Amino acid sequence: MKNSGKKRNRKINWQYIFAPKVVAVIGASNNPGSWGYGIMKHLLHPTRRKIYPVNPNAAEVMGVKSYASVLDIPETVELAVIVVASPRVPKIIRECVQKGVKAAVVVSGGFAESGDEGVKLEAALVEVARQGGVRFIGPNTMGHADTSSHLSTLAWTFDTPPGPVALISQSGNYGHRILHRGMMSGIGFSKFVSTGNEADIHFADYLEYLAEDKDTKIIAAYIEGLREGRRFFELAKKITPHKPVIVIKSGATRASAEAAMSHTATLAGSDEIYSAAFHQAGVLRVEDDDELCDVVTALLYQPLPHGRKIGILTIGGGLGVMSAEACEKEGLEIPPLAPATVEKLNAHLPPRWSHANPVDMAGISMAENPVIFPSLFAMMDDKDIDAILLQAPIGANTDRLATMFDSEEIKAYRRAEEKALDKLSQRVKRDEKPVFMVKPAVEFAADPEVASLFSREGIPVYPSPRRAARVLNQLAFYRDYLDSIGK
Secondary structure, X not given: OOOOOOOOOOOOOHHHHHOOOEEEEEOOOXXXXXXXXXXXXXXXXXXXXXXXXXOOOOOEEOOXXXXXXXXXXXXXXXXXXXXXXXXHHHHHHHHHHHHOOOEEEEOOOOOHHHOHHHHHHHHHHHHHXXXXXXXXXXXXXXXXXXXXXXXXXXXXXXXXXXXXXXXXXXOHHHHHHHHHHXXXXXXOEEEEEEOOOOOOOOHHHHXXXXXXXXXXXXXEEEEOOOOOHHHHHHHHHHHOOOOOEEEEEOOXXXXXXXXXXXXXXXXXXXXXXXHHHHHHHOOEEEOOHHHHHHHHHHHHHOOOOOOOEEEEEEOXXXXXXXXXXXXXXXXXXXXXXOHHHHHHHHHHXXXXXXXOOOEEOOOOOHHHHHHHHHHHHHHHOOOOOOEEEEEOOXXXXXXXHHOOOOHHHXXXXXXXXXXXXXXXXXXXXXXXXXXXXXXXXXXXXXXHHHHHHHHXXXXXXXXXXXXXXXXXXXXXXXXXXXXHOOO
């Protein structure tokens, strides 16, 4: 992590980057599968701004009149998206300066990430842009998106659903993976930026902007290395009391650090220093895109636990054992049940239940499902339990139910289940105790019908106790951090 905290004074007008009225695509193409084609297609999809293709070898691009040069466009261009061979980019930027273009996205690769000649080329690009006052994303970027202004310069990503999560990624491909993984989890995004080589606009610049962005409630990031480590740290300390910041930080091993350098010309820095800085600033560090999306989902829909004491409600002994082990490995506690809680559970469960936490309901059948929610609510009443990890046969899909019930019975079963889940959602908010669902059978955890049933009520569903425990640990850490700073 570089320790330069000096803030550069060149102003960034983010309106031109995220909500431009006039965009030029320099290198626009009619060739399906090319970058110039994909970017044009996404920019033309919402007819909310003027799009000018620039290609001297085509009269039209995707039915829109093409221009030989950005200088030929008949009005002021606010954003230029540049996707031409790298040796041509400094000349293109010089023309953008002459035209009065306000900002640019340099998609083209072949700069500092590619060796000494690329370093020189990138320096020339930066010099021309700075002299002309053009701020730019990249080079070597996958593009960016703003769902509020309906802007996307992403060539390969489908329409991104709107939502409160912003993503900053120092890898275009991995950022693309996080976006799609998030969409599969029902996460919506406010903004996305693939930062590329950060020759001009740095990671910390995006972070500072998103801190004040009204559409963004959670900031997620993939980091390989930071040019302004101290500035990031100071910004994060100001942001995390109000907006969670969740980070994947790669480069912890020698091979990954070397790959980061060749990928985006980024120095990875000491992993120990990064971990300490994240911890001190209240940043949630996660291992991969699965954990990132798991944590984001929980933060979107669940309260933070007031402690680390976890109640486990399960239909089988082995499931309870694995859940308890997963929780304790994450530094969570499995407290004993209060006598009053045991009495309440005695009233609902068969005599063979475990009479301890984890609460093993002793293999109850689908016919005995009505005891699950009263048992769950009894555990939520326990003042020594801060959160619940639930493993029970709730939310079976229609095909499964059809093996046991007729169509009318299925409807009645589903209505009762939905009513109970609605009550659970209300209890979670009232008691400020998160409840995480771990499906006993893996196939049901990935079932869209089951996922929809729980997501409507804001109950996260995880495929394993380990993943649920990791998220509970992250939420407990964030609660501890907020308490430590008096929030």
